[in-house]
Amino acid sequence: MKLKHTLTITTLATLLIILYHVNSNKSSDDVENYEEPLFNTTNxxxxxxxxxxxxxxxxxxxxxxxxxxxxxxxxxxxxxxxxxxxxxxxxxxxxxxxxxxxxxxxxxxxxxxxxxxxxxxxxxxxxxxxxxxxxxxxxxxxxxxxxxxxxxxxxxxxxxxxxxxxxxxxxxxxxxxxxxxxxxxxxxxxxxxxxxxxxxxxxxxxxxxxxxxxxxxxxxxxxxxxxxxxxxxxxxxxxxxxxxxxxxxxxxxxxxxxxxxxxxxxxxxxxxxxxxYFTVNPEFLECCIRDVKKKLSCDIMVGPNGGDNNLFFKFNEALSFCYDNNCKNRIKSLNDTCISEYKVNLGRGEGVIQNYKIK
Incomplete structure (x- = not known):
């Protein structure tokens, strides 16, 4: 019985070691074994x-x-x-x-x-x-x-x-x-x-x-x-x-x-x-600017300018009002309340004029 008990423990221990190595070397679509360079931060x-x-x-x-x-x-x-x-x-x-x-x-x-x-x-x-x-x-x-x-x-x-x-x-x-x-x-x-x-x-x-x-x-x-x-x-x-x-x-x-x-x-x-604190919608920043006039605070800290080179200035100038006055926290999110014109930025392209034949 003692020998059988010892063999059982040994077998279980071996299986656990095998499972550990299989899982530690496992590579899936979500986890990969990235090669890291050899370095020593102190040197x-x-x-x-x-x-x-x-x-x-x-x-x-x-x-x-x-x-x-x-x-x-x-x-x-x-x-x-x-x-x-x-x-x-x-x-x-x-x-x-x-x-x-x-x-x-x-x-x-x-x-x-x-x-x-x-x-x-x-x-x-x-x-x-x-x-x-x-x-x-x-x-x-x-x-x-x-x-x-x-x-x-x-x-x-x-x-x-x-x-x-x-x-x-x-x-x-x-x-x-x-x-x-x-x-x-x-x-x-x-x-x-x-x-x-x-x-x-x-x-x-x-x-x-x-x-x-x-x-x-x-x-x-x-x-x-x-x-x-x-x-x-x-x-x-x-x-x-x-x-x-x-x-x-x-x-x-x-x-x-x-x-x-x-x-x-x-x-x-x-x-x-x-x-x-982020948004990917510049329209939300425009809505924040308008809402400041209603003494509503803006929860957004970072967002794109959507091609408006002056938006950084306009946004921070408007929000400075809330730092001088007590703006109220909004009850509904901007996603539920913001109605704004969707703008498309065409960049700094150059106009090209070409003749086309009309059939």
Whole structure:
């Protein structure tokens, strides 16, 4: 009996070990064994190298030169020729107003020698006037956004003593006063990436699609969870590690997926969800502006401008009323109450006139 009992225990133990190894090596459509590069964070040295690029700042800013601590540095991914968008953001919050809120701001640009509307001389003059442009030595291109994204994190973590680092795009509308409230009143984890989380997304293998990704670029069937590059919050320490670890991977052009997903995976970061503050409908922002006149508050913190270059200014100017007055919390959601004109942004195209024969 004793021998039989021993054999039973041994058999059960063996089965448990086999099941453990089967499950630990299991790969499904939802979970994949991503290869991680070999690195040691204690031995990583600072470098001006971003992949194959020896980074140089063509235009720089002394925004953080005074070496004082402050609440947050905002790095804004901006296209070379987006002069109107940068203007709207500056008009909404001047440098003096930002300082009062504990914030500083810079815009991230590349080079665009072929731009028809804006010349390099204009960028030099813009930076001379506002002292808030960081321009890297790479060409402005959609597939170069990872260079720009990492340049922003690198510049901020090298130059600024801030509690938080905010990354956003220039065509996104953000309620900065609400952001400050969240920063001051939320207990965030030390390894911090907070924003709108994407999960369960797969690479698109259709060549005609804008987001087409080859298997050589990314060999797995699923993307890891990542944060939208529209707007996210991190801190200096996390930002430093993201920049340093990025060079242990091959270049990948979908910047938010690469930085906040692929690289962040190595840091074992658990994303902090802020999706309840986001909208994908610019019409909701317009409704918020109208509702302020009824003394109704707006729950939205982040949303797209829908092609309206001045919406960042209009939205924040309207919502400032609620910070000076006691606006009421809305009973029904914007989804139930917002009635607005649907607008289609056709971009900065050029008119083409052609003759057609009428049969």
């Amino acid at each position: 990583l040295a600072k470098s001006n190298k971003i992949f194959n690029l020896d980074l140089k700042y063509i235009q720089n800013s002394s925004t953080c030169a005074q070496n004082e601590s402050f609440l947050a540095i905002i790095v804004i991914t901006s296209y070379f020729g987006h002069v109107e968008l940068r203007s709207a953001i500056r008009r909404a919050f001047s440098e003096k107003t930002l300082a009062h809120m504990g914030l500083k701001r810079v815009f991230l640009l590349g080079e665009a020698p072929s731009d028809k509307y804006t010349k390099q001389e204009s960028i030099v003059n813009e930076n001379r006037r506002f002292n808030d442009i960081i321009q890297g030595n790479f060409i402005e291109a959609y597939r170069n956004l990872t260079y720009k994204h990492l340049m922003g994190l690198k510049w901020a973590t090298d130059h600024c003593k801030a509690q938080f680092l905010i990354k956003m795009d220039d065509d996104i509308v953000v309620n900065l006063r609400a952001v400050v409230d969240i920063l001051k009143n939320t207990k965030f984890p030390q390894k911090l990436l907070a924003g709108y989380i994407f999960k369960g997304m797969k690479p698109i293998r259709l060549k005609a699609n804008k987001w087409y990704v080859t298997e050589e670029e990314y060999k797995y069937n699923n993307y890891p969870a990542f944060i939208s590059g529209w707007f996210y919050i991190t801190n200096i320490k996390t930002g430093q590690h993201l920049v340093l670890l990025s060079n242990y991977y091959k270049y990948f052009w979908i910047d938010d997926l690469f930085v906040t997903g692929i690289v962040a995976n190595s840091l074992k970061i658990r994303h902090y969800d802020l999706s309840k």
